[in-house]
Amino acid sequence: FPDTRLALARDALAGLSVGDALGSQFFVPGRHPDDLAAGRLPAPPWEWTDDTEMACSVVAELAAAGRIDRDRLALAFAQRCEPYRGYGPGAVTILRLIRTGTPWPVAAASAFDGQGSCGNGAAMRVAPLGAWHADSTRRAAEQARASAEVTHAHPEGVAGAVAVAVAASLAARARLDGGRPEPARLLTAVAGALDPAGEVYRGVRRAAALLGHSAAEAADSLGNGSRVTAQDTVPFTLWVAATLLHDYPAAIRACVEAGGDVDTTAAIVGGIVAAYTGVGGPGGVLEGWLTAREPLPAWLTAPT
Numbered sequence: 001f002p003d004t005r006l007a008l009a010r011d012a013l014a015g016l017s018v019g020d021a022l023g024s025q026f027f028v029p030g031r032h033p034d035d036l037a038a039g040r041l042p043a044p045p046w047e048w049t050d051d052t053e054m055a056c057s058v059v060a061e062l063a064a065a066g067r068i069d070r071d072r073l074a075l076a077f078a079q080r081c082e083p084y085r086g087y088g089p090g091a092v093t094i095l096r097l098i099r100t101g102t103p104w105p106v107a108a109a110s111a112f113d114g115q116g117s118c119g120n121g122a123a124m125r126v127a128p129l130g131a132w133h134a135d136s137t138r139r140a141a142e143q144a145r146a147s148a149e150v151t152h153a154h155p156e157g158v159a160g161a162v163a164v165a166v167a168a169s170l171a172a173r174a175r176l177d178g179g180r181p182e183p184a185r186l187l188t189a190v191a192g193a194l195d196p197a198g199e200v201y202r203g204v205r206r207a208a209a210l211l212g213h214s215a216a217e218a219a220d221s222l223g224n225g226s227r228v229t230a231q232d233t234v235p236f237t238l239w240v241a242a243t244l245l246h247d248y249p250a251a252i253r254a255c256v257e258a259g260g261d262v263d264t265t266a267a268i269v270g271g272i273v274a275a276y277t278g279v280g281g282p283g284g285v286l287e288g289w290l291t292a293r294e295p296l297p298a299w300l301t302a303p304t
């Protein structure tokens with residue numbers, strides 16, 4: 001199983017990074033989602049952003065230690081942060097504090113006037129961790145929480161990460177079992193891992209009620225990430241992943257067409273869906289999209 005874990009996490013990371021890199025191409029003025037639908041792709045290389053940089057650190061930690069050690073992860077995030085990759089303003093400050101010696105619990109708690117961040121940054125990087133835990137949604141949720149806390153002290157920021165990790169765990173599990181999870185069951189299982197008093201929970205329940213509607217209606221009602229928070233991002237991404245779990249390119253197109261925080265919606269959806277479809281096969285991450293994406297950092301594959 002250890003090799004399987006890493007293979008599943010790597011497939012999710014491939015899907016996450018391609019979604020991030022292709023999605024962020026649509027922030028370029030003059031670029032239109034119709035181009036993607038018509039098969040007109042942006043010129044490579046598609047540079048990945050903070051979503052991928054942080055997800056690579058999560059996978060590297062799992063590969064090295066088999067579990068999330070919050071102190072090590074906080075340091076890895078802080079040391080590898082290239083601010084030009086488009087980090088959120090809260091994240092830049094938190095990671096600078098950690099880099100200069102502030103303990104992560106203090107740095108994370110100080111964000112946004114002491115509320116802690118409810119940004120979508122803990123959710124955007126966590127799908128590979130969920131895929132790693134294909135054998136236990138409980139463990140996926142617990143490790144997602146640990147991976148979130150080092151930057152996101154607000155309960156909704158953490159809930160977003162738990163929701164995405166549980167979805168990716170179920171997706172990877174379905175792949176191993178050779179089945180296809182029914183969308184309503186998948187969303188119900190995700191909701192079951194969340195605090196019913198929270199906004200992300202309520203959003204996931206509304207997403208379940210919107211199954212069968214169009215993606216545009218779902219984005220209208222659930223949000224497309226334009227506020228960059230977990231609450232405004234995660235419910236729609238789970239709607240897309242549940243609906244299009246068998247079709248990576250279609251799932252990414254749905255994110256691009258919805259607009260909003262497209263690098264991040266496509267990163268989350270791409271990570272979950274690729275945990276199920278894998279790379280290269282039917283419905284999987286397209287090889288042409290993988291090779292157009294900027295290569296992943298060399299330290300990710302270098303022996304430690």
Ligand code: R7I
Binds near residue numbers: 261
């Ligand atoms: O969560 P985070 O890492 O952001 C990730 C996003 C993704 O879209 C990436 O692609 C990148 O572009 O950034 O970074 P934070 O700065 O912690 O949170 C992101 C945003 O969420 C903030 O800039 C705020 O707009 C919002 N936000 C909050 N707003 C009000 N109150 C986060 N926490 C709060 C809050 O407590």
Ligand code: MG
Binds near residue numbers: 085087
């Ligand atoms: Mg980004």
Ligand code: MG
Binds near residue numbers: 261264265
């Ligand atoms: Mg983003």
